[in-house]
Amino acid sequence: MNDIINEILKLKKEKNAVILAHNYQIGEIQDIADFVGDSLGLSQQAAKTGAEIIAFCGVHFMAETASIISPNKKVLLPDLEAGCSLAATINADQLREWKQKFPDAVVVSYVNTTAEVKAESDYCVTSSNAVKVVEAIPPGKKILFLPDKFLGQYVSAITGREIEIWNGACHVHEKIGDIDFGEAEKVHSQAEFLIHPECGCSTSCMLKSQMYHDCRNVHIYSTEGMIGYVEKSDAKEFVIATEVGILHRMKKIKPSAEFFPISDKSVCEYMKMITVEKLYESLLYDRYEIKVPDEVARRARLPIERMLSIV
């Protein structure tokens, strides 16, 4: 393993590349990466570097987002099959058809969407800023929210807005089933419960957690907020409601604490498709390049910029 890691580091230097790893990547990939984080944050960090190549260890829409934000950099995704079941629930044609039914509506898209869907949207949101962005839209405006139904329901519940919601969900949620927070609370009575809603698999937890807000240690955070919370908290035990990959980063930050996933079935197979070997070959052969066509990228950049002007 050390040999291949050394080769990757050598190639990275020779090719002036930066390696990004999403929080849900396997531990070995997280350990080699220059930056570990959530999809939008990673793309923004990569844009600030002088790197010519971005090796994105994540899923397809994330590499597209990096290409939208850094059109002059070459973006590589080590495995083309690494997709996202949530992003796949809606394509640009379906969105155009939906918009025709509500011609005056404002389209709000979660970041887990293809570049073409972003290009058809008015605002992009992450789970941590979706409420703020929706609150900034004038009250009388109809809102179409996509693709994650759980995040849409959550935003509607918090803002009190009536929202048309796309019926999309991530397959990881389907695998987990209905999480029983009460059961988890009995088993881990002293633990802090951290819910990271960045990916569709956990947005149902986010919705459900509203019931627990006033009565126990449930906290909803973005990835970085979650990491910051772990750093500062004195708790010895945490229950984490999101994809299990983030536990690797948390254990590194606080080896003295214990971390439990709310469900060990909370695993995204797409994220785990990226291996050290595939990353090596990706850097060696410059594959697989993800390039969003200029016109689509120009239009897809607008909802991201609108979001950033609000948050």
Ligand code: SF4
């Ligand atoms: S966990 Fe779900 S929403 Fe996140 S990348 Fe995997 S399939 Fe997509």
